[in-house]
Amino acid sequence: MSxxxxxxxxxxxxxTADGPYALRIAPAEAGWDYAGLRVLELEPGGSHLLTAGDSEWIVLPLRGGCTVHTQDGIFELHGRESVFGGVSDFAYVPRDARAQIASGVGGRFALAGAKCERRLPARYGPAPEVPVEARGSGIQAREVHNFAAAGAFACDRLIAVEVITPGGHWSSYPPHKHDEHRPGEESELEEIYYFEIDRGGVGYQRISPSRPGGADLLAEVRTGDAVLVPDGWHGPSIAEPGRPMYYLNVMAGPGAEREWLIRFHPDHTAEGYR
Structure with a gap:
């Protein structure tokens, strides 16, 4: 794909399917500078060569396990049966590296990426070390897997987390944004949402403008869909009753510091976020 x-x-x-990728979003294709995402599908016994180029990557099993071979080491990812089966281990692949991803059982693997400047070492991220956060309460309760949050795992620019929203619940709420650089208050980050919905269900994603002519979307999302958030107040994300919703957030931006600072919509309180 060009x-x-x-x-x-x-x-x-x-x-956006392209060869072995069920989904492929490059920064230039998204119309921005940093954040990218690919979803790799491998048949049993299949393998794929990832050439990192000018981006850092995290290989995250969505379904199944794999082995990631890099010049700095070999990482066995046990993975999981599905995104609803708990936290997964993962591997970090630095820029200017090559990684062979192989799976005996086959599976589906997210490759979350960000253009970056520094080359950090390839590393393994154990599942037991992933911070799991219970966020919100009542119908705003959800579970956040902060596997590559700014304070949880070292990357140059990439920030990535997973969210499990129970059926009938709201998440990504209250609406919030991170499209301006405001020191100590808000960081400028591009963002991708990748969705999977349990048992063929649907979810809903809202983005409302934070500036004239800004991003504006109300979408019904299904498994395999993605939503780009170049700017704007994003949220809520709403799960169909009885159908839990998963999404992977991939973020990156130009800030000198790798930080995830958000500003809440002034018409809402932050109560549901905590």
Missing amino acids: DKKLHGLHLRAGS
Whole structure:
């Protein structure tokens, strides 16, 4: 796939497929500078060579396990049965590296990436060390896996977390944004949401403008869909009753410090976020 501009903010499952990738979002295609995401599908016994180029990557099993071979080491990822099966281990692949991803059982693997400057060492992220956060309460309760949050795992620019929203619950709430640099208050970050919904269900994602002509979206999302958030107040993300919703957030931006600072919509309180 060439670096052509992707059409729209809501990318339906299969619309960006490219070879072994069920989903491929490069920064230039998204119309921004840093954040990227690929979803790799491997048949049993399959393998794939990842050339990192000018980006750092995290290989995160969505379904199944794999082995990640790099010049700095070999990392066995046990993975999980599905994104609803708990926290997964993962591997970090630095820029200017090559990694062979192989899976005996086959599976589906997220490759979360960000263009960066520093080359950090390849590393293994054990599942037991992933900080798991219970956020919100009542129908705003959800579970956050902060596997590559700014304070949890060292990257140059990449920030990535997973969120499990129970059926009938709201998450990514209250609406918030991170599209301006305000020291100590808000960081400028591009963001991708990748969704999976349990048992063929649906979810809903809202983005409302934070500036004239800014991002504006109300989308019904299904497994394999992605949503781009270049700017704007994003949230809520809403799960269908009885169908838990998963999403992977991939973020990166130009700030000198790798930090995830958000500003809440002034018409909402931060109560549901905590």
